[in-house]
Amino acid sequence: MLHRFATFVAGCTILLVLAGSLVTSTASGLSVPDWPTTYGWNMFTFPPEHWVGGILYEHGHRLIASTVGFLTIILAAWLWRAEPRRWVRWLGVAALGAVIAQGILGGITVLFFLPAAISTAHAGLAEIFFCMTVAIALFTSTAWIRGYGSIEADDAMLRRVATTTTVLIYTQILIGATMRHTGAGLAIPDFPLMFGHLLPTHWDPKIAIHFAHRVGALVVTLAIIATSAHIFYHHRGRRELTRPAALILALVAVQVTLGALTVLSRRDVSINSAHVVVGALVLATSLVITLRSWRTALTAVGTELARPPVVGGASSAPTQIPVSQRGARA
Amino acid sequence: MRLRNVWISTLGLALAATVVACGGNKEAASTSTPEAGATAAGQKVDPATAGDVKGTVTVDGAVPKNEPIKMNADPVCMKANKDPQFQETYMVGADGKALGNVFVYVKDGLGNYVFDAPTDSAKIDQQNCRYHPHVFGMRVGQKLEIVNSDPTMHNIHALPKTNGEFNTAEPMPMKTDHVFNTKEVMVPFKCDVHGWMNAYVGVMDNPYYAVTDKDGKFELKGLPPGTYTIEAWHEKLGTTTQSVTLAAKESKEVSFTFKSTGASATN
Numbered sequence: 001m002l003h004r005f006a007t008f009v010a011g012c013t014i015l016l017v018l019a020g021s022l023v024t025s026t027a028s029g030l031s032v033p034d035w036p037t038t039y040g041w042n043m044f045t046f047p048p049e050h051w052v053g054g055i056l057y058e059h060g061h062r063l064i065a066s067t068v069g070f071l072t073i074i075l076a077a078w079l080w081r082a083e084p085r086r087w088v089r090w091l092g093v094a095a096l097g098a099v100i101a102q103g104i105l106g107g108i109t110v111l112f113f114l115p116a117a118i119s120t121a122h123a124g125l126a127e128i129f130f131c132m133t134v135a136i137a138l139f140t141s142t143a144w145i146r147g148y149g150s151i152e153a154d155d156a157m158l159r160r161v162a163t164t165t166t167v168l169i170y171t172q173i174l175i176g177a178t179m180r181h182t183g184a185g186l187a188i189p190d191f192p193l194m195f196g197h198l199l200p201t202h203w204d205p206k207i208a209i210h211f212a213h214r215v216g217a218l219v220v221t222l223a224i225i226a227t228s229a230h231i232f233y234h235h236r237g238r239r240e241l242t243r244p245a246a247l248i249l250a251l252v253a254v255q256v257t258l259g260a261l262t263v264l265s266r267r268d269v270s271i272n273s274a275h276v277v278v279g280a281l282v283l284a285t286s287l288v289i290t291l292r293s294w295r296t297a298l299t300a301v302g303t304e305l306a307r308p309p310v311v312g313g314a315s316s317a318p319t320q321i322p323v324s325q326r327g328a329r330a
Numbered sequence: 331m332r333l334r335n336v337w338i339s340t341l342g343l344a345l346a347a348t349v350v351a352c353g354g355n356k357e358a359a360s361t362s363t364p365e366a367g368a369t370a371a372g373q374k375v376d377p378a379t380a381g382d383v384k385g386t387v388t389v390d391g392a393v394p395k396n397e398p399i400k401m402n403a404d405p406v407c408m409k410a411n412k413d414p415q416f417q418e419t420y421m422v423g424a425d426g427k428a429l430g431n432v433f434v435y436v437k438d439g440l441g442n443y444v445f446d447a448p449t450d451s452a453k454i455d456q457q458n459c460r461y462h463p464h465v466f467g468m469r470v471g472q473k474l475e476i477v478n479s480d481p482t483m484h485n486i487h488a489l490p491k492t493n494g495e496f497n498t499a500e501p502m503p504m505k506t507d508h509v510f511n512t513k514e515v516m517v518p519f520k521c522d523v524h525g526w527m528n529a530y531v532g533v534m535d536n537p538y539y540a541v542t543d544k545d546g547k548f549e550l551k552g553l554p555p556g557t558y559t560i561e562a563w564h565e566k567l568g569t570t571t572q573s574v575t576l577a578a579k580e581s582k583e584v585s586f587t588f589k590s591t592g593a594s595a596t597n
Contacts, residue, residue: 031522033485033497040501050483052404053523113487113495 002078003140009071010133014280016068017126019061021276024180025269028054029114035107038062065103072099075136088139095132102129116181123177127170127283134284138291147299148240154296158241161230162290165223169283172216175209176279184209185272191263217256224252224282227289240292248285254278372444373554380552381576385584387434387546387562388427393420394592399526406482407459407524417526418464419566420592421544428546429588431465432564433516433532435539436550437571439558445537448472451507454519454529456484456500461519461529465565467539468531470513478504483523490517493533497522516563530565555580562586 023029031054032038038046038059043066051059072095079092102125109118138144179185184206188194195201200211228245235241258275265271396416401407421430452468454461457479468474476498478484484500493510500506510517510533521527532539540548550560557575567588574584 027525028522030487030497031485033487033499039483039499052406052482054403054525055483055523056403113497 002082003137003142005078006075006133006137006140009068009075010130010137010284012064012068012071013130013133014277014284016061016064017130017280018273018277019057019064020123020126021273022269023057023061024119024276025267025272026054026057028057029119030058030110031055032058032062032110035062035110062106065099065106069099069103072096072133075133079136079140083140085139088136091132091136091139095129095136098125098129098132102126114181116178119181120174120177123181124174127173127280130280130284131287134287135291138288143240144292144295148238148292148295153235153238154299155230155234155293156297158227158230158234158293159290159297161223161227162286162293165220165227166283166286166290168216168220168223169279169286172213172220173279173283175213175216176276179206179209179213180276182206182209185267186263188214189263191260217259220282221252221256224248224286227286231289241289244285244289244292248282248289251278251282251285255282372442375443375445375552375554377552379578380554381578381580381582383550383553383558383560383574383576383582383584385434385548385586387429387432387542387548387564387586387588389420389422389429389567389588389590390427391590392592393422393426393590396420401459401524401526404459404482404524406480410458410480415526418460421464423545428542428544429564429567430542430544430546432542432546432548432562432586432588433465433467433530433539434542434548434550434560434562434586435467435515435532435534436536436553437515437559437561439556440536440538440554441556443536443554445535448537451475452531453477454486454531455479456486456521456527459524459527461521461527463529463541465516465530465541466532467534467541468510469537470510470533470535472509474508474510474531476500476504476506476508478502484521484527485523487520487522488517489520490514490533493517515561516565532563560584562588564588 034040036043038055039050041047043059043062046059076092076096079089083089083092102122105118105122105125109115109122112118179187182205187204187206187210188200190196194211194214200207228249231238231241231245255275255278258271258278261271262268262275396419399415399417401411401415418431422428423430448469448471451473452466453475454463454466455477456462457477459480459482476486478500481502483502485497486500486506487495487497488508489495490510492512492514496508498506498508510531513533513535515532515534516530517533519529519531538550538553540550542548553576555576555578557573559571560574561569561571563569567590570586570588572584572586574582576582
């Protein structure tokens with residue numbers, strides 16, 4: 001039940017990411033000048049008949065964010081009461097802290113007229129919070145608690161490649177957020193060429209940011225292909241790896257296409273927003289692969305991170321399961 | 331005893347700092363006095379010798395079509411505007427050349443003339459989901475009345491470069507005020523609720539400015555004799571300047587022409 005609720009919170013968070021991307025794509029970020037009130041109203045009593053134009057996106061984003069914040073409070077409290085692994089309980093607390101900080105960042109960026117640094121930080125923290133909810137959902141799943149296989153299945157190379165890929169994707173998202181919030185989305189107006197050439201013919205800061213995002217897309221795509229190829233070549237029988245590997249290949253193909261279409265459509269609102277959402281899904285999928293790649297290793301070293309919860313209690317003291325037994329259970 | 335010495339020393343230092351600070355203020359005040367004197371000694375325009383500059387602004391070449399506007403994001407705007415709506419970027423006269431909504435102003439040449447502060451207010455109205463007027467001028471220190479006549483929500487978001495940025499909620503009906511403290515040509519306004527709404531204000535330190543009408547005509551009245559740089563500003567076509575020398579009581583005609591490379595005629 002806790003796992004299902006955590007999964008639900010992660011699902012709501014991706015909706016929140018979509019709502020946030022729509023705010024930026026429609027340039028509605030300042031359509032509600034005040035915060036935390038809305039045109040002087042309490043946010044929750046602002047009459048629906050006034051949800052027009054940009055207000056619909058900005059106010060909707062605030063309401064969805066409040067809902068996710070409320071759900072995160074429940075999740076953190078639930079984890080604190082029912083989850084025996086201390087580090088998972090604290091992860092719930094950290095997620096709550098992140099969503100509160102995220103709300104404050106959102107308010108500050110409105111009150112200071114969307115400075116690029118704060119808006120980019122808002123976007124970056126959104127991805128971290130989403131990753132936290134995905135990780136909590138994963139850590140509370142039966143499959144994670146049981147472990148994914150024998151100790152022999154641990155693959156140091158996969159751990160390295162998958163972790164690097166996740167870091168690269170997050171970096172790429174930060175570059176994308178910087179591009180978005182500095183108005184550099186069309187700094188290079190053509191695709192796949194750049195000003196009709198393979199490389200930009202002239203430079204300014206916006207062109208450099210845009211160019212970095214294109215190079216980043218190439219690097220991330222190669223990293224994802226490398227991770228997925230490694231999984232399909234060395235771990236063909238492990239569905240917990242092959243399924244997200246197949247998914248992330250599909251997602252990155254969609255993502256690159258959406259990126260190209262964003263430029264070609266002159267930042268169509270739907271395409272632009274979908275690009276942000278699929279980017280978050282690529283990151284989350286890579287995170288799942290990475291965490292699962294570490295699960296077996298953590299089992300092997302017997303750290304608390306991999307220990308199954310104590311049944312029927314909230315004690316942080318984990319059950320000591322012999323390595324051989326864990327292997328047999330898998 | 332040692333503690334008492336510390337207190338005495340601290341008080342002494344504080345007193346010394348106060349004296350230095352007061353002395354500093356005095357110095358600053360004496361430095362600023364000549365400036366105030368210069369302002370006070372500024373020349374007033376003599377109406378008996380003042381002249382006028384009149385003229386026309388035209389555009390040469392095909393002008394792009396104004397972008398169509400979809401107002402379906404707000405039922406109030408839809409109801410108020412049943413006909414197809416377009417941006418107000420290019421306001422071209424029936425002859426296809428006269429250009430309206432151009433801000434014409436004296437950019438340079440007024441020397442140390444001083445002008446009375448305006449007593450009336452400038453006004454911008456949010457009506458039928460448009461800003462009225464689309465282009466206008468006002469003075470530094472003059473009150474700008476911002477009115478929302480629409481039965482819907484607006485926000486007015488000013489994006490100046492030298493004045494302070496502001497973003498004010500405009501619930502219906504609403505009237506707020508704003509004062510710009512620095513000369514700036516031009517300050518854009520936008521409504522983030524209705525993305526098509528935009529306007530521009532020229533904030534001037536002199537009263538010699540005008541906005542061309544639909545026939546492209548403008549008039550700058552009461553200019554003292556002298557040589558002036560007059561600039562015409564258009565939101566898309568940029569700026570163009572001319573030098574004009576005006577003798578006492580003289581009235582001169584000046585024409586500005588913007589070049590456009592647009593593909594098609596305006597709406």
